[in-house]
Amino acid sequence: MSQNKLQHVFPKASRYDPEWVRRNSMGENVLLNLESLTKNLELKPGMRVLDLGCGKAISAIFMAKEFDVTVWAVDEAIPASDNYQRIQDAGCSDRVVPLEADARALPFAEEYFDAIVVVDSYTYFGTDDKYLPYIARFLKPGGRIAVVDVCFSNEIESLDQVPEFLQKDYQNYWYFIHTVNWWRKLWEKTGLVQVEVAEKLAEAELVRQQYVQDFEQQGEKDPFAKALAQDKEHFISFFRIIGRRTGKSAYLQDYKESSKK
Numbered sequence: 001m002s003q004n005k006l007q008h009v010f011p012k013a014s015r016y017d018p019e020w021v022r023r024n025s026m027g028e029n030v031l032l033n034l035e036s037l038t039k040n041l042e043l044k045p046g047m048r049v050l051d052l053g054c055g056k057a058i059s060a061i062f063m064a065k066e067f068d069v070t071v072w073a074v075d076e077a078i079p080a081s082d083n084y085q086r087i088q089d090a091g092c093s094d095r096v097v098p099l100e101a102d103a104r105a106l107p108f109a110e111e112y113f114d115a116i117v118v119v120d121s122y123t124y125f126g127t128d129d130k131y132l133p134y135i136a137r138f139l140k141p142g143g144r145i146a147v148v149d150v151c152f153s154n155e156i157e158s159l160d161q162v163p164e165f166l167q168k169d170y171q172n173y174w175y176f177i178h179t180v181n182w183w184r185k186l187w188e189k190t191g192l193v194q195v196e197v198a199e200k201l202a203e204a205e206l207v208r209q210q211y212v213q214d215f216e217q218q219g220e221k222d223p224f225a226k227a228l229a230q231d232k233e234h235f236i237s238f239f240r241i242i243g244r245r246t247g248k249s250a251y252l253q254d255y256k257e258s259s260k261k
C-alpha cells in the first residue's frame with residue numbers, strides 16, 4: 001500500500017513507528033482504527049477517557065499524545081505492569097493509567113468519564129443487551145461511548161446464511177459479529193444514548209489491506225487474515241458507532257438490589 005495514501009488518510013497514525021504499532025496491535029492496526037474513530041469524536045485537553053480492552057495500551061498513548069486527555073487503559077488479560085512500561089517508554093506516565101480489570105466489573109465512580117473508547121474489543125463483552133446499561137453508568141451525561149470493530153455487511157439470522165468461506169469457523173469465531181444496523185438498534189432501544197454515528201468506516205478498505213499485508217509479512221497463520229483474503233465480496237468490514245449519553249437512568253434488573261427496597 002502506498003505510504004502517501006496512508007499519510008493522507010491517517011496523518012496522525014502515520015507519524016508512529018510502523019514496527020512499534022504492528023508489534024503492539026492485537027488485531028487490525030489499532031492506530032488506524034482509532035484515528036478513524038476519533039475523526040468523529042471530540043476529545044478536548046483534560047478530558048477523562050476510558051480505553052476499554054486497550055490491549056497493549058498504544059491507543060491510550062495515542063490519545064494522550066494527540067489530544068492531551070487523561071486515559072485509564074483497562075484490559076483484563078494484559079499485565080498492567082507491561083502496559084506501564086510501554087506508557088513510561090512513550091513518556092506518558094502522567095496522563096495514562098494502566099489497570100487490569102474485567103470490563104464487566106469496573107472499579108470506577110459513576111459519571112466519571114467524558115468518553116469511553118473501545119477499539120476492536122467490544123464484541124468480547126458488548127453483545128449482551130445489558131452491557132450498554134452497565135457501562136453507561138460510568139459516563140457523564142452528554143459524554144460519548146465510541147466503538148470501532150469488525151462487522152458484517154448483512155446480518156446472519158440462521159446458519160444457512162453463512163457465506164461458504166466462513167462456514168468452517170463461523171460457530172467458533174464469527175457468531176457474535178453483526179451489522180452496523182444491529183448495533184444501532186441494540187443501543188437505541190435502551191434510550192441511554194443518542195446514536196450520533198453508526199456506519200462502516202470510510203477507511204475500511206485501507207484497514208483491511210494493512211491487516212492482510214502485515215500478516216503476510218509476518219508469515220503467521222491467522223484465521224482472521226485468512227478470512228479477509230478469501231472474502232472477495234467484502235462481506236466482512238469495519239464499523240464505528242458513537243453514542244451520546246442521555247439523562248435516562250439505567251435499569252439492570254438486578255435482583256439483589258431491587259429486593260433490598
Ligand SMILES: C[S@@+](CC[C@H](N)C(=O)[O-])C[C@H]1O[C@@H](n2cnc3c(N)ncnc32)[C@H](O)[C@@H]1O
Pocket residue numbers: 024025026027028029030052053054055056059074075076077078101102103104119120121124125
Ligand atoms: C482483539 S484485542 C484488541 C486490543 C487492542 N484494543 C488493539 O486493538 O490492539 C481484544 C482485547 O480485549 C480484551 N478483553 C476481552 N474481554 C475483556 C473483558 N471482559 N474485560 C477487559 N478486557 C477484555 C482482551 O484481553 C484483548 O486485549
